[in-house]
Amino acid sequence: MAVSISAVVLLGIVVFVLIRDGSVRLLPALACAGFGFFLASTGAAPVIRNAIGAVTGWISSI
Template sequence: MSVSLSVVVLLAIVVFVLLRNGALRVLPALATAGLGFFLASTGAAAPINAAAGGLAALLAQISL
């Protein structure tokens, strides 16, 4: 749970910075958020969560 919350916060910061700099427009950002929302309710959510957890574990081992 803490990994997914950290990823959400990090991605929210990235999107906010991109919107403020004008590198990302509002409608594409909303479309991407909608895609992520609906993707989370499909069968692809479990493999994506597993891959993110594996990447987090790999990064944790590298930093030690």
């Protein structure tokens, strides 16, 4: 749970900076957020969650 909250905060900051910088416009950012929201309710969510868990576990072991 702590990893997912940290990832949400980190990705939120990245999106905010990209929108503020002008690299990404607001509408495409909202489309990506909507895509992620609906992707979380599909069968791909556990695979993505496991992959992120494996990467964070690998990084923490360094």
